[in-house]
Every structure is written in C-alpha cells, then in structure tokens.
Amino acid sequence: MEEPGQFKRALLDATAGAIAGGISRTATSPLDVIKIRFQVQLEPTSSWALIRKDLSGxxxxxGMFQATKEIFREEGLTGFWRGNVPALxxxxxxxxxxxxxxxxxxxxxxGSSHTEDHLNISPYLSYISGALAGCAATVGSYPFDLLRTILASQGEPKAWNRLRSSSTSSSTDNSLSSFQLFICGLAAGTCAKLVCHPLDVVKKRFQIEGLQRHPKxxxxxxxRAYRNMFDALHRILKSEGCHGLYKGIIPSTIKAAPAGAVTFVAYEFTSDWLESILT
Structure with missing residues (x-):
C-alpha cells in the first residue's frame, strides 16, 4: 500500500528538483561562463606572471570585471548564456x-517517509546521504556537463557551433521560512565551492583537452596533457601556482551562493505547489 505513495513522492521530488535547478542555472549562467573561461585559461593571471617573471605573454x-567587459564586447549579451542548453x-x-x-x-x-522525521537522523548519516545523492546525480548528468564546458569555454570565432556538433542538498523542514532556506542554500553553496574548486578546475581541463580553440x-x-588527476594537480600547481587551482573562484563563489539559495527556495515552493495539485 505504501509503494504508490513512495513513487508519487519520488516523482514530486524529482520534478521539483528539475524545475528548481533549471531556474537557478539560467539565472546564474553569466557567472558560470566567466568561471569556465578562467578555469580553462592556461596562462597565469597578470599578478602571478609578475611574481614568476613569466614572459609567455x-x-x-x-579579472572578473575585465572578463565581463571583454565577453560583452566580443560576443554580446548572448555570450553570457553560451552553453546554457546543455547546462540545463x-x-x-x-x-x-x-x-x-x-x-x-x-x-x-x-525509517519514515515524512520530511519532518528526516531532521532526526544523525549529521553523519545526513552527510553520507547527501554525498551519495550527489554522486548519483553527477554520474547521471555528466555527459551534459561535458557539452556545457565545451560550448561555454569557447569564444568568438566559435570552434563548435551548436549542441549537435559538439557531441560527434539536503531536504529541509517545511516549517522553515524562505529566508532560512535562502541562508542554508547560501552557506552550503559557498562552502562546497571553496573546498571543491581545485578539483573543478582539473575536471574542466580534462574536459577540453585536445579541443580546438582560437589562438587569441x-x-x-x-x-593527454595530464596523466591523471594527481598529475594534473601537480602540473597546474607547478606552472600556474596555487592561484591556478583557484582560477575562477570569485565568479564561482558569487555564483554558488545565489545558485544554492535559489535552488533551495525554488525547490520548496515548487514542491509545495506540486503537492497541492496532486493531493
């Protein structure tokens, strides 16, 4: 008797999550494009180049504001939503x-399907549940993450023109206010990005290796520039310094905070709306 109810709840969570993720991703796309441009840029930024007396140019x-002006000047407003379709x-x-x-x-x-009872589980189980959910989500959506990086990393003139050519959180108590949900999402998104950013840089480098790019x-x-993850971390650290592992951290952090907050709030409202329709 409980199977239909569990299926309904899973469908509701999945639908609300998809809508919330789409809203959040579209709203923060400009910051994501800027972040990716920094992450795939091999040359050290000017400050680190001066320290190393780098003569490579x-x-x-x-900088973030310079990148914003440059993308807008060369690609127009639509440049900030480059790769948004595969991103969605x-x-x-x-x-x-x-x-x-x-x-x-x-x-x-x-042992209960009620959201309120989920708050009673230990922090360790909550953390493990969130980690496993994130792993499952990453595996399921990775091909589109690859396409998003390829399209968002290029500028003008394009090496890849469209999607087809490039392819040849924890649950919260319903009693929490929107402001509390916003703050929870803000904190979670910011902390996660600060800790995981170096690995995100490495992932982006692997995703675009060997791809054509305009010389400018x-x-x-x-x-095959990097043998494995550890080799990539070592090479980036050696040639670009610690700063290289945190390229794009400013737009990434600025993006993560509102993205996490918007996702949490949009999920809560969408979930309540769908539940009112289905019941």
Missing amino acids: PSKYT LMVMPYTAIQFAVLHKLKTFAS YGARVEH
Missing part, C-alpha cells in the same frame, strides 16, 4: 536525481 582574462540538460536531471535519491536515502535512514584565447590543453 598576458592572459586573455585578468545537465542541471535539471542532476537536481532531479539529487533530490529524489536524497529523499529515498533519508527515508531509509530514518591563449594556449589550448593538448591531448
């Missing part, structure tokens, strides 16, 4: 899987 993007195809299944799996895991851990955007990542 200036980098295309040297990535983030919507990602958040759908994330919220659905997270609710299922917390239901299993607490600097050196490209050659095919």
Whole structure:
C-alpha cells in the first residue's frame, strides 16, 4: 500500500528538483561562463606572471570585471548564456536525481517517509546521504556537463557551433521560512565551492583537452596533457601556482551562493505547489 505513495513522492521530488535547478542555472549562467573561461585559461593571471617573471605573454582574462567587459564586447549579451542548453540538460536531471535519491536515502535512514522525521537522523548519516545523492546525480548528468564546458569555454570565432556538433542538498523542514532556506542554500553553496574548486578546475581541463580553440584565447590543453588527476594537480600547481587551482573562484563563489539559495527556495515552493495539485 505504501509503494504508490513512495513513487508519487519520488516523482514530486524529482520534478521539483528539475524545475528548481533549471531556474537557478539560467539565472546564474553569466557567472558560470566567466568561471569556465578562467578555469580553462592556461596562462597565469597578470599578478602571478609578475611574481614568476613569466614572459609567455598576458592572459586573455585578468579579472572578473575585465572578463565581463571583454565577453560583452566580443560576443554580446548572448555570450553570457553560451552553453546554457546543455547546462540545463545537465542541471535539471542532476537536481532531479539529487533530490529524489536524497529523499529515498533519508527515508531509509530514518525509517519514515515524512520530511519532518528526516531532521532526526544523525549529521553523519545526513552527510553520507547527501554525498551519495550527489554522486548519483553527477554520474547521471555528466555527459551534459561535458557539452556545457565545451560550448561555454569557447569564444568568438566559435570552434563548435551548436549542441549537435559538439557531441560527434539536503531536504529541509517545511516549517522553515524562505529566508532560512535562502541562508542554508547560501552557506552550503559557498562552502562546497571553496573546498571543491581545485578539483573543478582539473575536471574542466580534462574536459577540453585536445579541443580546438582560437589562438587569441591563449594556449589550448593538448591531448593527454595530464596523466591523471594527481598529475594534473601537480602540473597546474607547478606552472600556474596555487592561484591556478583557484582560477575562477570569485565568479564561482558569487555564483554558488545565489545558485544554492535559489535552488533551495525554488525547490520548496515548487514542491509545495506540486503537492497541492496532486493531493
């Protein structure tokens, strides 16, 4: 008798998560594009180049505001939403899987399908549930993440023109206010980005290795430039310094805070709206 109810809850969580993720991703796309441009830029930024007396030439993007003006000047307003279609195809299944799996895991851990009872599980189980949900979501949405990086990393003239050519969180108590949800999402998104950013830089380098890029955007990542994750971390650290592992951290952090907050709030409102329709 409980199977239909569990399926309904999973469908509701997945739908609400997908809608919330789509809203959040579209709203923060400009910051994501700027972040990716920095992450795939091999040349050290001007400050680190001066420290090392690097004579390889200036980098295309040297600061967040300079990058914003440069992208707008060369590509127009639409340049800030480059790769948004595969990004939506990535983030919507990602958040759908994330919220659905997270609710299922917390239901299993607490022995109850009620959201209120999920708050009673230990922080360790909550953390493990969130981590497993994130892993499942990442695996399910990775192909679109790859396409998003390829399209968002290029400028003008384009090497890849469209999607087809480039392809040849925890649940919260319903009694929490929107402001509390906003703050929770803000804190979670910011902390996660600060800790995981170096690995995100490495991931982006692997995703674009060997791809054509216009020379004015600097050196490209050659095919098999890095043997593995640890080799990539070592090489980036050696040639670009600690700063290289945190390229794009400013737009990434600025993006993560509102993205997490918007996702939490949009999920809560969408979930309540869908529940009122289905009941």
